[in-house]
Amino acid sequence: MRRTYHLIALLIVITFISFDASAQCKGFAKKMCKPELTPYIHDGNYHAALLLEGEEADLYKTFYSGQEYRLAVCGGAELPDIEFKVYDAAKNLLYDNTKDNNSRVWDFKMQSSQQLKIEIKVPVSPKPAEEPMEGCVSIMFGFKDTGE
Template sequence: MKTTIKTILIIFYLTALPAILFAQCNEYTKNECIPQLTPYTFNGQINNAVLSEGETAELQLTFYKDQEYRILVEGENNLGKIQFQLFDTDYNLLYDNSEEDHTNLWDFMVENTDDFIIRIVIPEDQQKNKVESGCVSILIGFRAFGSRTIFN
């Protein structure tokens, strides 16, 4: 009987834990990250994940001609400085925030509608014994007119 109860509890925790973490990540994104897109309009897509030190994630998005964009990559404090890069679909590097002291925002404009890949790299801290994990949000804001950087 005790074994059955323990098994049921273990199954419950294994299935419920990802849902709980995902819900917490959504709340973090809504409360802490979306307001940072101002004065850009949030595109409505919540892209977030729970990542651990040393992990990499990629997201492919379409950016449209004559729109100015803001990419926001924000992670919980325990993850340290998060690196993000923008590539075209042939994996030619177009931007790397590590060249700008790991800024979490970047504004740009594309000349033609095209797909791009955003890569997120969570640094590994060699000084710690315990691997940290936390929520990382990748949000896109847009507006017409103006630019910071234009890609062909």
């Protein structure tokens, strides 16, 4: 009986913790990633998820001619530096942050409108650990106010 109680208590605590962990990404995105967009204006969209070391994610978005954007990709302190690459629809590589000191931001402007793909990877930490680390990863876009 005692064992059953412990098991139920453990399950409830795990549920509660996982709910909380998910909710933390919102706070992480607002407090840790949004400031990276300054002086650009955040578009207001929310793209964040809990990712494990070694996990990848893709984001597709249309970018418009004449607009200037800042892309920010941020990972929690428990994760290694997040790697990201930007491709056009024909899979031509346009940017790779590992060739730019693992920068968290990239500023760019579009000569013409097109859809781009942002490929995000949480690298595996060089320090061996029993369990792979998990943390929030947030992708945010800012744009410039283009006129009075």
